[in-house]
Amino acid sequence: MAEEKKVYTRTKGIIEGAVSGFCPGCMHSTIHKIIGEAAEELGQLDNLVRVEGVGCCGLGQFYVTCDETIAAHGRAGAVATGIKRSSPNSLVYTYQGDGDLAAIGLAETLSAANRGENFTVIFVNNGIYGMTGGQMAPTTLVGMKSTTTPGGRDPQEHGYPMHMSEIINQLTAPYYIERVSCDTPQNVIKARNAIKKAFKYQLEGKGYSIVEIVTSCPTNWGLDPLKSLDFLREKMFAEYPLGVFRDGGEKKQ
């Protein structure tokens, strides 16, 4: 019999022995894991700089091994612009939730995308404000209950869900836009490849890349982790279809 080989090792991108502060079933920790794996595969773990938004993603500061800073709420795009311009050889990414990127930081996000800044945005879209207690975010689905819309989101009063990838796809400068999820092992692998591709484009100096990851929030959706996966597949994927919106690298071939 052949000798036993280790086929899956915990990435060095997260602190050894650390347990994340995220709720059971939360995919934030999955995303931290695959970012670490993607950077490790590219050999860029020592070169990685992370800019965090405010919210649940801020819990990642106790969990990752790379250099990082936390921007004011929503301003990660502006802070990452400064870091990337002053240290162009670093691999810079921002890690933002939907409240941070799509509501409070909409101006910074779209301005950075419009300038085609050479960094990567990891956008975690779970349709709700997580850490502050489940308020309505711009990405909340129509009819979805949150603490600020106890009767469900009413389009007449609160508007419709905001599709950030589609909005950024209207701009000329961004190089790579993809929407992925983490609900199955296959999708986790796809998400990791998308992040790896975005990092690779950044290292090649191609410009702005955004990977939107549609995830669940079992705690604030009020569902257990497995039921939240069903909700994610049925409702969230219907509103936010997965796929590549733009890939500058593919176009030229």
Place this chain on the structure above:
Amino acid sequence: MARIEITTEACKSCSYCVISCPKKCIEIGEKVNSKGYLYATSVRPEDCIGCAMCAQICPESAIEVWR
């Protein structure tokens, strides 16, 4: 012979690994870890094929796989 090793202290009982295992050889056990979660355990380890699906989906990176 494939096997998995679960860091029980990191397990939060989300059971994503249980539904992802194609051979159904992971289950949520009856013991709790120091955080109070019922943690996942490997049952029927002889069925494990080392596909690492459980490790891919595990949010806490609590599973490591040998094959």
